[in-house]
Amino acid sequence: MRFVRSDVLADKKGVHIKLDKHVHYELRALAFKMNLSMQELFQEFATQLVNEEKHAVYLVDNLVMNKIKRSIENLGMKPKREEKSINELDHDSLYGLIEDSRREKTQDEDL
Numbered sequence: 001m002r003f004v005r006s007d008v009l010a011d012k013k014g015v016h017i018k019l020d021k022h023v024h025y026e027l028r029a030l031a032f033k034m035n036l037s038m039q040e041l042f043q044e045f046a047t048q049l050v051n052e053e054k055h056a057v058y059l060v061d062n063l064v065m066n067k068i069k070r071s072i073e074n075l076g077m078k079p080k081r082e083e084k085s086i087n088e089l090d091h092d093s094l095y096g097l098i099e100d101s102r103r104e105k106t107q108d109e110d111l
Helices: 021-033 038-050 054-074 091-110
Strands: none
Touching (some): 054 091
16 A cells, blocks of 8 residues: 655645744744734745745845855955945856856755
8 A cells, every 4th residue: 555645735835944033033023013924924935036026036145145255254265355245246147156056956956
């Protein structure tokens, strides 16, 4: 007899994340004040990101840039002073790197 996992048949997938306590409390309070659930907040943001809404993509791009900067700093290197903002970087190269990274993650998840 073969069993089928029930989570495969569900319309939704569970996502488990860890947030700093203070962020969790503040987010929960914010959602409560707006009469929203945390589920609704995350669902909306994820949907906008998947649909490549500019403001959602902008937030993630900033997160990626900050992560790259931290990685460079952790290697003991310092970003060049001439490069004061993302606008001064070669956008095509930057977005190419981000897109390549996303494709690699998607391919790894598909395996």
